[in-house]
Amino acid sequence: MVYETSDAGIPFNRATKAPRTASQLQIDLMSDGYAIIRNLLSRDQVNALRLTVTQHLKKNGDYKYGGKFQLHAMYSVEDVAKILTVEPILDRLREITQPLAPILTGECDLMINTTSSWHNDVPHHPASRDGSIFSDESFRVYKIAFYLQDQGEDAVTTLKVRPKSHLKGRNRSMPGRPIAVRAGDAIVFDVRIEHAGQLPTRTDRAMRKLIERVGPFFHLDTQKAFTSTRAIIRRATGTPDRVAVFTTFGPAEAWTYSYAEEGRNLHPDVRGTLSAEVMTRLALNKIVPPLIGTPSAPHL
Numbered sequence: 001m002v003y004e005t006s007d008a009g010i011p012f013n014r015a016t017k018a019p020r021t022a023s024q025l026q027i028d029l030m031s032d033g034y035a036i037i038r039n040l041l042s043r044d045q046v047n048a049l050r051l052t053v054t055q056h057l058k059k060n061g062d063y064k065y066g067g068k069f070q071l072h073a074m075y076s077v078e079d080v081a082k083i084l085t086v087e088p089i090l091d092r093l094r095e096i097t098q099p100l101a102p103i104l105t106g107e108c109d110l111m112i113n114t115t116s117s118w119h120n121d122v123p124h125h126p127a128s129r130d131g132s133i134f135s136d137e138s139f140r141v142y143k144i145a146f147y148l149q150d151q152g153e154d155a156v157t158t159l160k161v162r163p164k165s166h167l168k169g170r171n172r173s174m175p176g177r178p179i180a181v182r183a184g185d186a187i188v189f190d191v192r193i194e195h196a197g198q199l200p201t202r203t204d205r206a207m208r209k210l211i212e213r214v215g216p217f218f219h220l221d222t223q224k225a226f227t228s229t230r231a232i233i234r235r236a237t238g239t240p241d242r243v244a245v246f247t248t249f250g251p252a253e254a255w256t257y258s259y260a261e262e263g264r265n266l267h268p269d270v271r272g273t274l275s276a277e278v279m280t281r282l283a284l285n286k287i288v289p290p291l292i293g294t295p296s297a298p299h300l
């Protein structure tokens, strides 16, 4: 289901299994595992964010998957924290987690030109192993994704999801669906849903294999060499950069704390603070500040 930014917060009032106060957006997320919100960022915000991310990742971040990543970016890039905490975005987070307050887990990724195969974002959670995370309908942890360029239905860059797979676990037989967006739209998806970004091409895979084989003889950082080789090919073919920002949130309830705790275990050394301006915005909008990266997490 696609939402216009002007639809924000319309209460849903029909007889359904969901609470009477649930919005249609909440219902769609629970049932399909994803939703699109059009025009959540203005053209100026998109341009500013794209420039900020591109410049940051020139000198910072990690080489991975043929591109570069910055994890926990709200701490390292103030302008990203500022744009992600504008009111229209926070209003949507509140709508999605209502009647509970939204919590930011602290996961906030910037990426440029990475490839990604089909996966979900919960493989590290213990409840993934026995599959119980997929059968619990009360699980509501989401990523909000901003792709900072248009990505059409047929483009290789377009995010693909397997609708409803958040309730089934890894299931390669379910059909994938491309989610076409324009820069400024947001895609919200359940972190359990199977999704894929720009799939590695045959050339990508062959190139990576070759670099992994010969890299050690030349003392090459294989991830960096893979990213650099892809960058040369992009430049030679005039392929524009693919840039995106993701942040993870959920309602102030046990699953969100437990998901964030597993993220904290994966990245125990992350520490961060947000500026007074961003903290004030979060407080005014009743959003719980990021869990990962702060000294200790509150528990229910």
Ligand SMILES: O=C(O)CCC(=O)C(=O)O
Pocket (backbone or CB within 6 Å): 109, 114, 115, 116, 121, 159, 195, 196, 197, 198, 244, 246
């Ligand atoms: O590269 C993409 O578009 C997908 C990103 C992704 O898989 C993720 O954030 O979990």
